[in-house]
Amino acid sequence: MRLKIDKLGVVIAALLAYGAFLAPFAQFRANRIVPGEARSILEALPAGLGAALLAFVMISIILIVLKTPTIVRLVLGLVALLVLAVLIGLSAGHLTPPENTYARVSPASGFWLLSFAFALVTADALARLKLSPFARVALLAAVAGAIAALLMSGAWDGLSILKEYGSRAETFWLEASRHVVLALGSLAAATLVGLPLGILCHRVEALRAGVLNVLNIIQTIPSIALFGLLIAPLGWIALHVPGAQAHGIRGIGAAPAFVALFLYSLLPVVANTVVGLAGVPRDANDAARGIGMTDRQRLFGVELPLAFPVILTGIRIVLVQNIGLATIAALIGGGGFGVFVFQGIGQTAMDLVLLGAVPTVALAFAAAIVLDAATELSSNKPGRAA
Amino acid sequence: MIEIDSITKRYGDTTVVDNVSMTIAPRTITVIVGTSGSGKTTLMRMINRLVEPTSGKILIDGEPNSAIPGYELRRRIGYAIQGHGLFPHRTVGENIATVPTLLGWEKSRIDAKVKELLTLFQLDPAAFGPRYPHELSGGQQQRVGVARALAAEPNILLMDEPFGALDPVIRAKAQEDLLAIQKHFGTTIVLVTHDMEEAFHLADKIAVMDKGRIVQYAAPEEMLVNPATDFVETLIGAGERPFRLLSIGSVGEATEAGEAEGEAIAAATSQRDALSALLWAGRDALPVVGADGTRLGRVTLAGLARRAARPQ
Secondary structure (H helix, E strand, O other), X not given: OOOOEOHHHHHHHHHHHHHHHOOOOEEEEOOOOOOOEEEOHHHHOOHHHHHHHHHHHHHHHHHHHEOOOHHHHHXXXXXXXXXXXXXXXXXXXXXXXXXXXXXXEEEOHHHHHHHHHXXXXXXHHHHHHOOOHHHHHHHHHHHHHHHHHHXXXXXXXXXXXXXXHHOOHHHHHHHHHHHHHHHHXXXXXXXXXXXXXXXXXHHOHHHHHHHHHHHHHHHHOOHHHHHHHHHHHHHHHHXXXXXXXHHOOOOOOHHHHHHHHHXXXXXXXXXXXXXXXXXXXXXXXXXXXXXOOOHHHHHHHHHHHHHHHHHHHHHHHHHHHHHHHHXXXXXXXXXXXXXXXXXXXXXXXXXXXHHHHHHHHHHHHHHHHHHHHHHHHHHXXXXXXX | OEEEEEEEEEEOOEEEEEEEEEEEOOOOEEEEEEOOOOOHHHHHHHHOOOOOXXXXXXEEOOEEXXXXXXXXXXXXEEEEEOOOXXXXXXXXXXXXXXXXXXXXXXXXXXXXXXXXHHHHOOOOHHHHOOOOHHHOOHHHHHHHHHHHHHOOOOOEEEEEOOOOOOOHHHHHHHHHHHHHHHHHHOOEEEEEEOOHHHHHHHOOEEEEEEOOEEEEEXXXXXXHHOOOOHHHHHHHOHHHHHHHHHHHOEHHHHOEOOOOOOOOEEOOXXXXXXXXXXXXXXXXXXXXXXXXXXXXXXXXXXXHHHHHOOOO
């Protein structure tokens, strides 16, 4: 029997070998802003564990290079990610001198490379398994649960990013909720306005080009510039419209951030509504009129259900885009995870930057998976969409 | 009865339908033929007001069709189009139930109707009712399209090139089905096509349209014998005349007394098909049998030749 080589596996194996034997596993710093010192796997982990991890990586390399069954690769990837997650937590305890609260331990390039390589193995295996939408969401929930369990168990408490969290726990959740409200709220507003606007653009051809061009131009305005442009009108409203200020409308703060995100969201929602409605088969539309549906019945009974998967794709784009963009809101005092990113940059404290960036990426990633699954469900079972 | 009274439709400066008047008798099949752009589809779509006329009026059973809102009018008139126009996100059963649901029928009555129509179109209700249109063949989709048009038991059925997308074998079957359905329900059918063969096969009366006007509105035989204009003659095709004449009548009408050898022909077959069977069999005569298999007599080459000749 000849053993077959997996091409992607060779690349991943090279990454693993470099990450395990040449790159530093963890980084040690005497305090949060001094440059760090690299620690290899053998240095970063208690004696037996370091050697065991190296052995584990070597076995993994063999399994990954050969054409092993997909399910084996999936289990290997998931187990390896879990092992790495636990070990990096242990290395923090191992490297930090006792009673020292200034020292910081953070994952270094070796850890990230190993994680990336095993994540690739997992993602590749998942893609090959072609999981159903429900299975993908369930897997996402399981991963989220595992991360939550690790966080609660205290296994990562020694890591620098959690030390930053420890000193800001209250603000973290406040900013987290602001971030979610900004991203979801602007999406909801954009859907409420964009959907009818898209329907109107579909029905009234004269409006279509004009509306889409205006929204296109808005998309090209850089976010910082848009914030600047919004200061004057919102400031004027705050001054002259009774009650506006009481509702938090001011030239800076959450209001302009919300308005900016809303404006950016409109184009994908409106454009996808127009495209979705235009994609409804002419025959079906003609028949719907011909057998006596009113315009309203045709819209809700035929056009929107058929356009729904395309509209949902637009909403997915907006949600992922907004979760990322909401970071910028911190620049004008709008709150959100961006607060930590910009504070971190100001203090040259990378751990603080990560405290803002990691949850943002995780949220966007989760939103993408959930909405992709929803889109697939709605287009797979057209009868249930109505 | 549909009475079309000097109806005109203009889009800007172009006149699509130009002062057309015609009366369509109840329980008949009227076929409107013409080249593309002749206004035949627009004329038909003014009957159920998918297109509003610029001037003129249309009476349905004596009532102007503008007396009630367009959508209510359309629920009373069946409508089937080329490429069936089924709703892809609804099952076959839901598609057929569309108009009865709009009319607020009771669920049990709707279910019974869907079942009846599927059975009538030779589709097993249990197997086909829950399927989606894309799971059906072209011929099946077309049948479901006609079934949906008939679901609310309309007196009038409008069909816009309903068989245009079907292959010749399935088209012939669909045309036979339509004739049977028309007999079964006594529906008044107005059908638009550019296929003269189809027109002569199905029509009680044919209306030929050219540049928005009706150039001749007559029974098929009449049209063959006395084409009103050169255009009608070209459309019929001079070389096809005897065969078109034969395709109108059935073998039953041409049966003579006497015996004949060979494979029997059913009385319902068109005379044209009988002629081809005779020629192909190389015989002068073939026996004719009724639907129940009894011998009725024979059909002869000479008899058909007489019938194919220009009537005096």
